[in-house]
Amino acid sequence: MADAKFIHPPNKLRKAKVGTGRAKLDLKALQKAEKIVEKIQEEYSDWADEDLAAFEDVLGTLKSDGEEEQRAALKALYTLSLDMKGQGGSFGFRMMSEIAARLNDFVAPRDVLSKLDVDVVEAHISALHAIYRENVRDDGGKMGTALLIGLDKIVAKANARSQK
C-alpha cells in the first residue's frame, strides 16, 4: 500500500461563514467590488502609459543592441507581455489582454529573434498602442477581429519562416 497519510487540519475558515450549507454570494458586496474595479480602471491609464513605454524601450533594444542585451530584452518582453495579458482585461481592456497573450505566445519559445520576428513584435506593440489610444474596452468589434486576424497572419508567417 502507498505510504500515504490523510491529515485533517483545523478549519480556520469556519469563521468566514455564518450558517450551514452553501451560502450565496453577497451581491451588494460584489457590486461594491465591481464599482471599485471600475474606479481603479480610471487609474489604469497611467499604469498602461508606463507599461507601453517599457515595451518601447525593449523594442529599441531588440532593434539595435548586441546579442546579450537582446537576450535580456527578450526576457523582459516575455514578462511585460505576460503581465499585460493578466492586467489588460482585469482593468477593462480585454483586447490588450488578447494582443499581449499573442505576443507572449510568440516570444515564449524563442531564445533569439530574427529581423522578421522583431517586426512581428513591433506590430503587436503598435496594436497595443492603437487599442489603448482608441480606448477600446471590449472585444473591439469588427476592428478588433480584423486586428487579431492580421496579427495571427504575421505570426504564422514568422513561425513558418523560422521552421525552415
Next chain:
Amino acid sequence: MSDSESRYVLDNINVLVLDDNRHMRTLVQSILHALGVKNVCEAADAAQAFKELQHFQADVIIVDWHMEPLDGLDFVRLVRTAKDSPNPYVPIIMLSGYTEYRRVTEARDAGVNEFLAKPISAKALYQRFASIIDNPRPFIRTKNYFGPDRRRQNLGPPRGTPERRKDAVEEAGGAGVGLTPDEVQSLMKD
C-alpha cells in the same frame, strides 16, 4: 439557520497577497476590501512574503506565479514543506496569466487549492473564496506530495482492497493522475 440564510463573512479573515506587480496587488487588495476583508498584507516577492507569514497569521494566501527570483510555485512549496513554515495547511489561491492545462496541473501538484486565470474579475475571486470556505479539504502526505487532496470531491479515506486504496491514495496525492479537461475548466472558469 436554513441554507438560504447562510452567508460569507470575510471581515475577520487575514489574507496575504503576493504579486510582484503593484497594479495587480492594488486591484486584488481593493476587491478584497470591498468584499469585506479588513486584514490584507501585501508582499512583492516570495522571500518577503515568507517573512511576513512568520507574524501575519494568514487564513488565505493569494499568490501570482510569474515572479523572480522565487516564483509562485517555489513559494507554495515553501509554505507547504519548509520546516519553518508557520502554517503548511493555509489555503492558497494562485493567480496567473498562464492558462495552459499543464500549468494548472503543475500548480495543483505544487499544493495550490484553487487556480484563477488572469485577467481576473471581482466575481471570479469571490467565487474562489467561496469554494475554499465551502470545501475545506483534507491534506495528503505521500513520498512525493504534500498538499490539499487533489480530488475535487472529498471522498474521505479510501476504502476497499489494498490495491484500490493504493490507487485512490495515489490519485489524491501521488503523481500520475491528472485533472480531466473538465476539471481544469472548472478550476479556471468565472
